[in-house]
Amino acid sequence: MNYETTVRVYDAMQKGDEQLQLQVIRSAIRYSQMRVEWKLMHAEQRLEMSPRRTAAHNAFIDALNILSRSMGREGQDNEWRDILGDDRREIGDFGCFLVAHMGILAR
Numbered sequence: 001m002n003y004e005t006t007v008r009v010y011d012a013m014q015k016g017d018e019q020l021q022l023q024v025i026r027s028a029i030r031y032s033q034m035r036v037e038w039k040l041m042h043a044e045q046r047l048e049m050s051p052r053r054t055a056a057h058n059a060f061i062d063a064l065n066i067l068s069r070s071m072g073r074e075g076q077d078n079e080w081r082d083i084l085g086d087d088r089r090e091i092g093d094f095g096c097f098l099v100a101h102m103g104i105l106a107r
Contacts, residue, residue, distance in 0.1 A: 001084075001090045001091075001093035001094045001097060002097070003097050003100070003101070005083065005094075005097075006094055006097035006098055006100075006101055007101060008080075008083070009080040009083055009084060009094065010098060010101055012077065012078075012079070012080035013067060013080055015071065015076050015077065016067050016068075016070060016071040016074075016076060016078075017067065017070050017071075017074075020063070020066055020067040020070055021067060023063045023066070023067070024060070024063045024064055024067055024098075025098065025099075025102060026063075027056070027059045027060040027062075027063040027095075028060055028063075028094075028095035028096075028098045028099050029099055029102075030056050030059070030060070031053075031056040031057050031059070031060045031092065031095050032095050032096045032098075032099040034049070034052065034053045034056050035053070035092065035095075035096060037049070038053060057088065057091075057092060057095075060091070060092075060095050061088070061091055064081065064084065064091070065081070068080070068081035
C-alpha cells in the first residue's frame with residue numbers, strides 16, 4: 001500500500017453512502033491511533049492492548065466491507081475493495097494512509 005493508491009481508493013469510495021464512508025474514516029482513525037500508540041509501548045503494554053487493537057482493526061475491515069457491499073447492491077463500482085485485497089497488514093497500512101490523507105485534505 002502507498003499514498004497514491006490510498007488516494008485512488010478514497011476517491012472511488014466517495015461514490016458510496018456518506019454515512020458508511022464516515023464509518024470507514026472514523027474506524028481508520030481509531031485503528032491508526034492505536035497503531036501509533038502500539039509503537040510507543042513496551043512489550044507488557046502491547047500484550048494488554050493487543051485484543052483492543054485487533055478489535056479496532058477488525059472494525060475497520062468490517063466498515064470497508066460494509067461500504068463495498070452497499071455500493072455493489074446499488075450498482076456502483078466497488079472495485080476499490082479488490083485493490084485493497086485481504087492482507088491485514090496492507091489494509092492496516094491503508095487505514096493509516098487514509099488518516100494522513102484526511103489530515104492533508106483538512107488543511
